[in-house]
Amino acid sequence: MTDARCRAVQNANFPITSHAMTQPSEQSAFRPTPQDKPMPLAEARARIVDAITPITDIEQVPLPAALHRVLAEQVTAGVDVPGADNSSMDGYGYRAADAEQDGATLHVVGESLAGHPFVGRLGAGECVRIMTGAVVPEGVDTVVMQENTRAEDEQVVIEKRPAPGSNIRLAGEDLKAGATVLAAGHYLRPADISVLASVGVSEVSVVRRPKVAFFSTGDELRPIDGPAGRSLAPGEIYDSNRYGLAALLSDLGMEGVDLGVVGDSREALRDAFAEAAAYDAVVTSGGVSVGAADFVLDVLGEQGTVDFWRVAIKPGKPLAFGTVGNARFFGLPGNPVSTAVTFIQLVRPALVRMAGGVPADPIRFALPTTADLRKNPGRENFLRARLVTHAGRAAVEPVDHQGSGVMRSMSRSDCFIVLPAEQSDVPAGEIVPVEPFAQTIWGQPDE
Ligand SMILES: Nc1nc2c(c(=O)[nH]1)N[C@H]1C(S)=C(S)[C@@H](COP(=O)(O)OP(=O)(O)OC[C@H]3O[C@@H](n4cnc5c(N)ncnc54)[C@H](O)[C@@H]3O)O[C@H]1N2
Numbered sequence: 460m461t462d463a464r465c466r467a468v469q470n471a472n473f474p475i476t477s478h479a480m481t482q483p484s485e486q487s488a489f490r491p492t493p494q495d496k497p498m499p500l501a502e503a504r505a506r507i508v509d510a511i512t513p514i515t516d517i518e519q520v521p522l523p524a525a526l527h528r529v530l531a532e533q534v535t536a537g538v539d540v541p542g543a544d545n546s547s548m549d550g551y552g553y554r555a556a557d558a559e560q561d562g563a564t565l566h567v568v569g570e571s572l573a574g575h576p577f578v579g580r581l582g583a584g585e586c587v588r589i590m591t592g593a594v595v596p597e598g599v600d601t602v603v604m605q606e607n608t609r610a611e612d613e614q615v616v617i618e619k620r621p622a623p624g625s626n627i628r629l630a631g632e633d634l635k636a637g638a639t640v641l642a643a644g645h646y647l648r649p650a651d652i653s654v655l656a657s658v659g660v661s662e663v664s665v666v667r668r669p670k671v672a673f674f675s676t677g678d679e680l681r682p683i684d685g686p687a688g689r690s691l692a693p694g695e696i697y698d699s700n701r702y703g704l705a706a707l708l709s710d711l712g713m714e715g716v717d718l719g720v721v722g723d724s725r726e727a728l729r730d731a732f733a734e735a736a737a738y739d740a741v742v743t744s745g746g747v748s749v750g751a752a753d754f755v756l757d758v759l760g761e762q763g764t765v766d767f768w769r770v771a772i773k774p775g776k777p778l779a780f781g782t783v784g785n786a787r788f789f790g791l792p793g794n795p796v797s798t799a800v801t802f803i804q805l806v807r808p809a810l811v812r813m814a815g816g817v818p819a820d821p822i823r824f825a826l827p828t829t830a831d832l833r834k835n836p837g838r839e840n841f842l843r844a845r846l847v848t849h850a851g852r853a854a855v856e857p858v859d860h861q862g863s864g865v866m867r868s869m870s871r872s873d874c875f876i877v878l879p880a881e882q883s884d885v886p887a888g889e890i891v892p893v894e895p896f897a898q899t900i901w902g903q904p905d906e
Pocket residue numbers: 675676677679680696697698699700701744745746747748749750753774775776777791792793794795797863864
């Protein structure tokens with residue numbers, strides 16, 4: 460294929476969701492070449508997220524099972540929260556007009572407890588003992604906290620008056636009946652479960668979880684649960700990526716479907732692609748570079764479609780994105796750190812959108828690096844690093860070994876140092892952009 464043809468297809472912004480694109484056809488003959496410039500990460504991310512169609516299948520689940528799911532429909536409040544004006548303090552409720560100065564004495568005519576309201580109306584010079592959360596009786600407009608009073612038999616002396624209207628939480632001040640509690644697309648966190656319970660919701664409609672098939676490719680790979688007692692043959696390595704991918708998917712709340720290890724042959728890959736095509740998404744590791752045994756891109760072209768190949772990041776350059784059947788396809792590079800970085804940067808936002816959610820923009824902040832950083836201009840770099848306190852100030856410390864095969868560099872880190880594509884070496888002490896691993900992944904719809 461000529462460069463010109465590649466360029467034309469890459470720039471055509473073709474509708475990736477169209478039926479034609481999901482069938483092996485002449486269009487699927489599109490193959491990017493290593494002469495094409497890798498795509499900048501921001502463009503790849505926008506392109507992938509735009510290409511994702513959110514799942515619209517709905518499931519009804521009891522509220523306690525809705526944690527970490529995405530609301531499929533907006534929830535409207537059926538009641539006011541709180542349901543009635545109530546006290547925010549244990550103390551005495553009275554009419555401000557009856558206590559014009561400190562030291563005013565009022566007659567205690569009853570009690571209002573949470574769950575046991577005072578029945579009746581307050582007369583002049585009267586007050587009720589009232590507890591936190593108890594309904595404010597008719598006529599009461601102010602509550603004084605108990606510590607600022609002195610009880611004397613049936614009377615109470617208000618030693619220090621609060622401002623009129625104090626310590627009363629108004630009906631509906633949190634939510635009014637009829638108001639939107641949470642919008643469709645809201646990712647449910649523990650506080651949301653509590654808010655939904657506060658309006659009496661016992662069941663919610665949530666989006667079906669994406670089913671994501673994953674497999675690793677490579678003749679050298681040995682599953683960790685292979686024949687007991689057999690040691691690794693020469694050239695074999697344990698298949699760590701598949702387990703890492705399973706964990707990343709599970710962490711994101713996806714339903715992962717493990718299709719195992721697929722050998723480095725076109726036939727084996729064709730079978731695996733055919734099986735994977737039935738899912739919502741497919742994530743693979745390995746076989747996407749230019750090596751003699753790298754067939755993933757070829758088979759993707761034959762059995763599905765290639766949208767783009769190669770992203771200008773390090774690690775993670777030879778990523779392939781496309782479709783296979785109705786599934787979105789993410790062919791991640793095999794070097795373990797590259798697999799993890801591309802999953803975090805590109806697959807994760809795509810799956811959040813597929814799950815009906817809103818991918819949050821990555822959070823980055825600026826910190827000085829404690830060590831020199833090596834960097835060749837060309838690709839955006841994701842160095843693995845730790846947040847530290849250095850000479851009494853927050854700083855970021857890169858880990859020693861930054862090779863894309865050194866997975867311990869990720870496991871010992873808690874953040875990336877993100878160096879822009881055009882950046883060259885950075886001396887210790889310079890301020891660099893830092894992206895923490897632990898950050899909000901699920902944004903929220905406008906509510
Ligand atoms: N001539 C070129 N060679 C390479 C290029 C290039 O541009 N030109 N790119 C390099 C980059 S960058 C990466 S990343 C790798 C990616 O290659 P593949 O996706 O084809 O990955 P493999 O060759 O299959 O494997 C790479 C490496 O990772 C190990 N691996 C693979 N799968 C697993 C697994 N499931 N668990 C653990 N380790 C795995 C594999 O054994 C290799 O060591 O290509 C560079 N080459």
